[in-house]
Amino acid sequence: MTLRFNYRIENPEAFEALTKLEEFMNKSGLDKTLYELIKIRASQINGCAFCVDMHTRDLRNMGETAQRINLISVWREAYDIFSEKEKAVLELTEAVTLISNNGVPQHLxxxxxxxxxEKEYVDLIMAINTINCWNRMAISTGMYPGCF
Structure with missing residues (x-):
């Protein structure tokens, strides 16, 4: 992959808008580990290598184990590695990221x-939307790990 251009320089207002979303999320009270799990799982689904690289490093720097980080993409098969709460968040992340497939079923x-x-549910949706925005910007502009 080749970096097409640095959107942060070419359109700083767009970068600022995404940064505002991130600031909102940082003030939401959402658990930081849960937020990183959301970021990694959505980035895996979207195929955003830049974001997977960034957020797996971030989670590792927060003290997360390599085992848990390595198993995020196969969380359903990882049994006791993730809590029921984390599994619910990962499943919601998948449903919202792939919303055109099945929406968000009532059981989920x-x-x-x-x-x-309900407030926290909205925070989760906002978190998923935020990383999906970052993913789409990174992929569309050709960002890859180490491009900056």
Whole structure:
């Protein structure tokens, strides 16, 4: 892959808009580990190598184990590696990232709501939307690990 251009320089207002989303998420109170799990899983689905690289490093720097990081893409098969709460978040991340496939089924909404309030549910959706925006910008402009 070749970096097409640095969108941060060419359109700083767009970069600022994405940064505002990130600032909103940082103030939301969402658990930082959960947010990184969301970022990694959505980035894996979207095929954003730049973001997978960045967020796996971030999670590792937060003290997460290599085993858990390595198993995010196969969380369903990892059994006890992820908590039920984390599994609900990962499943929601997949559903929202791939929303045109099946939407967000009622049973999934109910599963997530076992762990999160309505306000927190909206925070999760915003978190998933935020990383999907970053992924689409990175992929569309040709970003790859180490491009900057």
């Amino acid at each position: 909404y109910e599963k997530v709501r076992q762990f999160f309030s």
